[in-house]
Amino acid sequence: MADENITGKKQESKNTKRLMTHKNYAFKKRLPVRPIDGNNVIFVTKKTNFKAQLDKCCDLLTRGEKEIILHGLGAAIQRCCNLALQLEILFSGTCQIEVNTGTVDLVDDLEPLVDDLDFGSQVRHSSSIHIRIFRTAMLGSNQ
Amino acid sequence: MDNPQFDATLGGEEHLPFSVNSFKFTASRSIEIAAMSESILRPSKTKLIFQTLPVHMRRRVMSHNCKRLPRRLREGHLEQLKKSGLPPKQKRPSRKYRRRPANLLNEYNRRQKRNIWLETHIWHAKRFHMVERWGYRLADRPCDKAFRACYRASSAHCLLQDVSYYTPIQITGPIELIGEIFDCITNKSCGLSVTAKAYTGGNRRGNIDIYNPNAYPFGYVGKIQFLWITKENCNKELWLFIHPSQIKQIELLLSNLINPYSENLPTEHIKKKRKLTNKFSDIKINILSKAFNMFRLTGPKSQAILNSTIKCIKTLNQANDSWLAQIRNTSSLYLEEKIDYWENAKLSNSPALLPPNVVIGLIIKDPRLSRPSYRTKAQNNSPEDVNVVKLINSPSYLSHSPIWDTRLHEHIKKKLMTNGQFIELITKTQLVPGEINEDDPALQYVPVVLIQRPGSQNPNSKKLGYGSGWDIIVPAGYGIPFWQTLVMFGGRAGGLRETESMAFEMGENFLPPDSEAGSLEEKRIEQQLRERYFRRPPSKRVNYQKLGINSPFICPWRILLSDWSGNNVNDLYVMRDRKLLELLQDCLTKKAVPNIDNADACLVPVCLHMENKGNLKQHALICLPQSDDLQTIKTLYEPLHEDKNEKLRKQKRKQHLQLLKQMKRKRRKIKKSGCQIKNVKKIINREPSEYVKSMRELWLPSNITTVRNTCLRPVLGYVCKGDFSFTEAKSVGVGYIALNGLIELIKTGLNKVLIRNTSSRKYRIAKIVLIKTE
Numbered sequence: 001m002a003d004e005n006i007t008g009k010k011q012e013s014k015n016t017k018r019l020m021t022h023k024n025y026a027f028k029k030r031l032p033v034r035p036i037d038g039n040n041v042i043f044v045t046k047k048t049n050f051k052a053q054l055d056k057c058c059d060l061l062t063r064g065e066k067e068i069i070l071h072g073l074g075a076a077i078q079r080c081c082n083l084a085l086q087l088e089i090l091f092s093g094t095c096q097i098e099v100n101t102g103t104v105d106l107v108d109d110l111e112p113l114v115d116d117l118d119f120g121s122q123v124r125h126s127s128s129i130h131i132r133i134f135r136t137a138m139l140g141s142n143q
Numbered sequence: 144m145d146n147p148q149f150d151a152t153l154g155g156e157e158h159l160p161f162s163v164n165s166f167k168f169t170a171s172r173s174i175e176i177a178a179m180s181e182s183i184l185r186p187s188k189t190k191l192i193f194q195t196l197p198v199h200m201r202r203r204v205m206s207h208n209c210k211r212l213p214r215r216l217r218e219g220h221l222e223q224l225k226k227s228g229l230p231p232k233q234k235r236p237s238r239k240y241r242r243r244p245a246n247l248l249n250e251y252n253r254r255q256k257r258n259i260w261l262e263t264h265i266w267h268a269k270r271f272h273m274v275e276r277w278g279y280r281l282a283d284r285p286c287d288k289a290f291r292a293c294y295r296a297s298s299a300h301c302l303l304q305d306v307s308y309y310t311p312i313q314i315t316g317p318i319e320l321i322g323e324i325f326d327c328i329t330n331k332s333c334g335l336s337v338t339a340k341a342y343t344g345g346n347r348r349g350n351i352d353i354y355n356p357n358a359y360p361f362g363y364v365g366k367i368q369f370l371w372i373t374k375e376n377c378n379k380e381l382w383l384f385i386h387p388s389q390i391k392q393i394e395l396l397l398s399n400l401i402n403p404y405s406e407n408l409p410t411e412h413i414k415k416k417r418k419l420t421n422k423f424s425d426i427k428i429n430i431l432s433k434a435f436n437m438f439r440l441t442g443p444k445s446q447a448i449l450n451s452t453i454k455c456i457k458t459l460n461q462a463n464d465s466w467l468a469q470i471r472n473t474s475s476l477y478l479e480e481k482i483d484y485w486e487n488a489k490l491s492n493s494p495a496l497l498p499p500n501v502v503i504g505l506i507i508k509d510p511r512l513s514r515p516s517y518r519t520k521a522q523n524n525s526p527e528d529v530n531v532v533k534l535i536n537s538p539s540y541l542s543h544s545p546i547w548d549t550r551l552h553e554h555i556k557k558k559l560m561t562n563g564q565f566i567e568l569i570t571k572t573q574l575v576p577g578e579i580n581e582d583d584p585a586l587q588y589v590p591v592v593l594i595q596r597p598g599s600q601n602p603n604s605k606k607l608g609y610g611s612g613w614d615i616i617v618p619a620g621y622g623i624p625f626w627q628t629l630v631m632f633g634g635r636a637g638g639l640r641e642t643e644s645m646a647f648e649m650g651e652n653f654l655p656p657d658s659e660a661g662s663l664e665e666k667r668i669e670q671q672l673r674e675r676y677f678r679r680p681p682s683k684r685v686n687y688q689k690l691g692i693n694s695p696f697i698c699p700w701r702i703l704l705s706d707w708s709g710n711n712v713n714d715l716y717v718m719r720d721r722k723l724l725e726l727l728q729d730c731l732t733k734k735a736v737p738n739i740d741n742a743d744a745c746l747v748p749v750c751l752h753m754e755n756k757g758n759l760k761q762h763a764l765i766c767l768p769q770s771d772d773l774q775t776i777k778t779l780y781e782p783l784h785e786d787k788n789e790k791l792r793k794q795k796r797k798q799h800l801q802l803l804k805q806m807k808r809k810r811r812k813i814k815k816s817g818c819q820i821k822n823v824k825k826i827i828n829r830e831p832s833e834y835v836k837s838m839r840e841l842w843l844p845s846n847i848t849t850v851r852n853t854c855l856r857p858v859l860g861y862v863c864k865g866d867f868s869f870t871e872a873k874s875v876g877v878g879y880i881a882l883n884g885l886i887e888l889i890k891t892g893l894n895k896v897l898i899r900n901t902s903s904r905k906y907r908i909a910k911i912v913l914i915k916t917e
Contacts (some may be wrong), residue, residue, distance in 0.1 A: 028601070029602060033528060
């Protein structure tokens with residue numbers, strides 16, 4: 001996924017800087033594309049309480065979930081890694097971590113502030129991390 | 144004698160015939176069959192009929208009420224009852240039943256005379272509390288108390304609302320002239336104008352603030368939505384969608400601008416208008432109420448629900464179809480290109496991924512054909528990922544739709560299959576009754592228009608994409624088929640309460656106080672709260688005088704502004720100039736106050752976030768803090784005020800009781816003397832008596848002259864709507880403060896204010912953020 005975007009990246013980034021500094025546009029963000037959602041999928045954000053998400057993951061793993069998937073985007077990557085490492089310590093020896101990285105295309109809308117301009121938009125790229133935590137032994141689980 | 148009855152081949156005497164006469168055979172057994180079926184229908188005494196039913200068909204008190212039995216068994220059951228001696232007593236039908244109109248449709252039509260009903264009215268009336276608002280009878284809130292469920296639907300699932308009360312207005316004419324008209328009634332500082340290049344292409348729907356002609360910043364009317372339509376011959380039309388609270392004002396305003404002679408205008412204006420008459424006479428305005436249905440879907444799952452509801456057509460194989468046959472140039476429909484775009488858009492898991500306010504016109508199959516037989520939740524779990532780059536821009540052909548052609552409306556209506564006809568079709572004519580064929584040619588295709596709403600686009604202020612969704616515009620008559628399909632795919636229906644709460648969650652005010660609609664709404668709420676207050680016994684009423692609050696049910700904006708400016712303010716306005724608002728927001732941290740015209744009459748919209756504890760309520764006071772208040776907030780209470788009217792009230796009550804006693808004595812005397820009182824008609828008076836009125840006046844004095852310095856800290860403004868906000872996970876309020884007050888606040892160098900609820904003496908701290916309307 002990352003390789004595909006590299007070619008387009010250079011052109012876009014030039015374009016982005018030009019547009020972003022433009023005074024006649026208001027900068028609006030769109031929602032990023034989400035991977036497939038599920039019970040065992042957790043999206044780590046900057047706003048969510050870290051402890052709450054850690055507890056949620058622990059709960060899922062002890063309840064007998066085979067694997068959980070954490071997704072982090074941009075600035076939340078660090079928190080996502082932290083979460084995974086904490087989990088590894090907590091479930092030491094019984095679970096393993098598999099890490100994937102990627103790039104996500106983000107779309108920004110440029111809303112004109114003057115009458116003689118049309119809507120514009122630009123593609124930004126943001127790094128993302130996808131961590132799969134899976135049980136190797138079911139110690140301490142109820143099942 | 145006892146010969147064994149054997150077959151002849153085995154040495155017996157019985158001879159079997161070589162052939163069987165089937166008639167004879169059945170005839171000889173028909174008696175047996177009849178006896179058997181008879182015994183099933185009227186069984187022997189051991190079992191009663193209703194006892195023979197399988198368990199899942201049994202109902203409570205079946206033996207008493209024969210209506211609970213299946214109809215085919217009722218006759219036998221009644222006979223059994225007769226036999227057993229109990230006379231079958233028929234209950235008198237209920238009063239409600241007996242008074243039911245013989246012709247329900249007539250009755251419905253009669254009831255619609257006072258208030259307009261939406262097409263989904265009966266569906267809603269069965270499930271919602273209905274209220275009369277703006278000349279319509281609208282659904283207010285669902286009966287199942289689903290307040291939080293509706294919020295959850297709007298943030299994680301899909302909330303459905305019927306907003307067909309928005310009235311479309313078609314404006315035709317040269318684009319420059321339309322622009323000129325709108326230049327008088329709008330202002331550029333509030334955002335893009337109607338004729339902005341971004342909108343004239345017709346790909347996006349826009350919002351604009353409307354003011355009375357040349358009155359900006361005063362005379363606010365309301366926010367309207369507009370859309371440019373390109374017709375076949377490249378003419379442009381403007382369509383406005385107007386909230387019913389403003390429709391009369393806008394109708395009058397536009398017609399006055401176009402034909403100024405029809406109204407008696409002040410003489411000074413006439414000279415100016417005479418010139419304009421010739422210019423604007425080319426413009427035609429057409430109000431098309433009830434031409435469309437508009438449904439509002441909010442939440443990420445609205446995409447999945449639309450995907451399952453909408454089945455686009457690929458080719459026009461309905462040659463005899465009446466409304467499609469009317470279109471001369473079928474290539475202008477761009478069927479394939481649109482399907483291409485829509486198929487890609489379908490893969491997205493939230494409408495917030497699409498271009499904001501994009502307009503998509505589609506032609507689809509009848510929604511009844513795609514409806515599931517049980518209520519299911521539409522999911523969007525396609526393995527493919529959406530191609531974001533393809534969605535970045537919206538091609539120009541996307542917004543074309545035959546729905547805007549008013550000539551076609553009649554044809555669509557004529558060919559419309561009612562629900563009854565549809566059910567007859569699928570139960571009587573289909574090979575397997577009840578089975579639905581998705582490509583049924585008997586049902587005509589339907590043109591629809593989808594309009595995206597972007598929701599929150601700024602992750603700093605609100606969760607990204609909250610409040611995003613779709614508006615669907617559907618031709619008249621198709622309200623119920625679409626609505627039911629959307630509900631069957633798992634949408635949760637909401638009403639007006641949800642519209643209000645969503646505006647609140649987004650940090651906006653639903654109806655601003657400087658518009659006519661807003662002040663009417665304020666008065667309505669005041670009336671409601673007042674009545675509720677005086678329905679309580681005196682000992683259970685909050686004594687607002689002791690709390691130092693002189694208008695607990697309505698915000699006295701004019702008095703507030705007069706207090707802050709020092710002179711009398713009759714006309715007020717809310718600041719909507721985006722640049723000024725941004726500047727003021729910066730001032731809250733940078734402390735440099737700009738110079739603003741008409742500052743005396745200006746209110747500034749603010750959003751308040753509670754810092755610590757406390758729940759904001761409606762009409763709470765926003766007060767100016769002193770420099771050391773933030774440290775001593777824990778002990779900051781409003782001192783108890785003296786209630787000057789308490790003694791008066793007690794006196795008055797005593798007198799009144801005495802008077803009543805006297806009257807009673809008099810009546811008794813007259814009765815004793817034997818005088819017959821002639822039939823004096825008892826006058827049922829809805830108006831409260833003089834005594835009650837004067838007592839109410841003593842509870843809540845209505846002549847307020849000042850509000851600024853009535854309590855411990857000077858009052859800056861009021862909270863219009865305050866509540867616990869689910870998106871912020873804390874108490875949040877939306878309110879207005881006087882601009883002069885805000886400047887005073889900026890001078891103190893704080894961006895925090897004190898808040899006090901009307902029913903409490905405690906001051907609390909809230910952070911203040913100016914609302915920049917999008």
